Amino acid sequence: MNPITNPFSPGAGTPPPELTGRQTILNKANIMFQRLKAGRSEKSFLLVGLRGVGKTVLLNEIHRIAIASGYKSILVEAHEKKSLPALLLPSLRELLFQLDRMENLSEKVKRSFRVLKSFLNGIKLKVHDVEISLDNDPEIGTADSGDLESDLPTLLESIAEAASDRKTAVAIIIDELQYLSENEMSALIMAIHRIAQKKLPLALVGAGLPQLVGLTGRSKSYAERLFDFPKIGPLEESDAIEALKGPANAQGVEITESALNEIMRQTQGYPYFLQEWGYQAWNLAEVSPIDLPTILLATKESLHRLDESFFRVRFDRLTPREKEYLHALAILGDGAQRSGSIAEKLNVKPQAVAPIRNNLIKKGMIYSPSYGDTDFTVPLFGDFMKRIMPVGPTLG
Numbered sequence: 001m002n003p004i005t006n007p008f009s010p011g012a013g014t015p016p017p018e019l020t021g022r023q024t025i026l027n028k029a030n031i032m033f034q035r036l037k038a039g040r041s042e043k044s045f046l047l048v049g050l051r052g053v054g055k056t057v058l059l060n061e062i063h064r065i066a067i068a069s070g071y072k073s074i075l076v077e078a079h080e081k082k083s084l085p086a087l088l089l090p091s092l093r094e095l096l097f098q099l100d101r102m103e104n105l106s107e108k109v110k111r112s113f114r115v116l117k118s119f120l121n122g123i124k125l126k127v128h129d130v131e132i133s134l135d136n137d138p139e140i141g142t143a144d145s146g147d148l149e150s151d152l153p154t155l156l157e158s159i160a161e162a163a164s165d166r167k168t169a170v171a172i173i174i175d176e177l178q179y180l181s182e183n184e185m186s187a188l189i190m191a192i193h194r195i196a197q198k199k200l201p202l203a204l205v206g207a208g209l210p211q212l213v214g215l216t217g218r219s220k221s222y223a224e225r226l227f228d229f230p231k232i233g234p235l236e237e238s239d240a241i242e243a244l245k246g247p248a249n250a251q252g253v254e255i256t257e258s259a260l261n262e263i264m265r266q267t268q269g270y271p272y273f274l275q276e277w278g279y280q281a282w283n284l285a286e287v288s289p290i291d292l293p294t295i296l297l298a299t300k301e302s303l304h305r306l307d308e309s310f311f312r313v314r315f316d317r318l319t320p321r322e323k324e325y326l327h328a329l330a331i332l333g334d335g336a337q338r339s340g341s342i343a344e345k346l347n348v349k350p351q352a353v354a355p356i357r358n359n360l361i362k363k364g365m366i367y368s369p370s371y372g373d374t375d376f377t378v379p380l381f382g383d384f385m386k387r388i389m390p391v392g393p394t395l396g
């Protein structure tokens with residue numbers, strides 16, 4: 001079929017032609033925004049799920065809902081090598097400028113600028129990747145201790161008060177939250193705790209890999225009372241089918257039932273893979289309906305493309321020993337494996353590979369679904385490891 005009109009959109013954060021199966025989360029966001037803005041209490045939430053399930057796409061949608069609900073909203077993505085202040089401050093400063101531009105003068109907004117300046121002065125000695133500057137005076141003695149856990153809550157509180165004074169509300173949306181350090185996560189949790197107690201209009205929405213849940217728990221044990229952690233998983237079968245049929249039918253193209261069944265079998269309903277298979281099948285099919293033989297070709301093409309990009313970029317960031325570890329995890333079979341069995345496969349003691357395992361968790365490659373268990377954060381990554389390392393030596 002004509003590749004120019006191909007509706008499918010595999011890619012990190014690429015909006016799908018039809019966002020199926022996520023209405024509950026979007027409703028939840030909407031209710032939270034309305035409630036917080038009206039001065040009612042509501043838990044913030046952090047989306048948790050594997051790579052490619054659609055977390056970034058959801059955060060973009062939630063950002064839009066926030067703005068449509070009259071919020072000043074910022075959306076940022078955490079990185080392994082970037083500090084939380086460096087991540088947040090440019091957007092927070094921009095947000096304060098937005099609040100400042102509204103109607104007449106607000107003393108609360110002016111104060112928040114001073115607190116931001118103090119915060120900058122304090123934090124500059126600790127982190128060196130903050131690149132913004134402000135030319136107003138600081139509020140000396142406020143938020144300038146250099147201790148993130150005490151300064152960040154003060155800063156965010158002042159911003160929430162400024163927003164409240166402006167009869168508006170603030171949404172802070174952070175992707176890839178698993179990359180925060182414990183100290184940063186702890187500071188963020190304490191800030192949200194304080195803001196919730198004062199019923200100020202500031203919402204936090206985040207997303208991250210499953211290790212995010214453990215990170216928040218270790219940072220502050222009361223985090224679980226403060227946040228919901230909605231699980232974002234593969235799509236239910238009916239939603240997955242709709243994600244394929246909807247966009248195709250909209251252009252008068254049908255997909256046969258056996259073709260759909262085969263896509264379900266290959267993709268297991270994971271959104272990224274649904275888009276990839278849909279995309280390849282569309283280009284390969286000569287005429288409607290898209291049938292089973294076309295899907296068999298599409299599978300070859302899709303796996304090839306995934307191996308070259310989605311899987312490959314992650315594989316290339318691994319050290320040789322990390323590759324061996326993941327290979328051992330892969331050949332033990334699908335699903336979570338005991339960490340002890342992985343070490344055994346590598347002919348070493350579990351303690352010997354504990355640092356490798358920890359690094360892989362930090363890099364976001366694996367996680368621990370339950371104590372002592374290990375699994376991939378990227379669906380179907382085990383099959384890829386077996387393709388790319390058909391025979392693997394063991395660690396010695």
Ligand SMILES: Nc1ncnc2c1ncn2[C@@H]1O[C@H](COP(=O)(O)OP(=O)(O)O)[C@@H](O)[C@H]1O
Binds near residue numbers: 009010015022273
């Ligand atoms: N609900 C959905 N229905 C269909 N496709 C989706 C859905 N959510 C996401 N996708 C597709 O899945 C892919 C991955 O989405 P992304 O948000 O980057 O995932 P994540 O951030 O969880 O890794 C994108 O190509 C996107 O178009």
Ligand SMILES: [Mg+2]
Binds near residue numbers: 055175
């Ligand atoms: Mg993402």
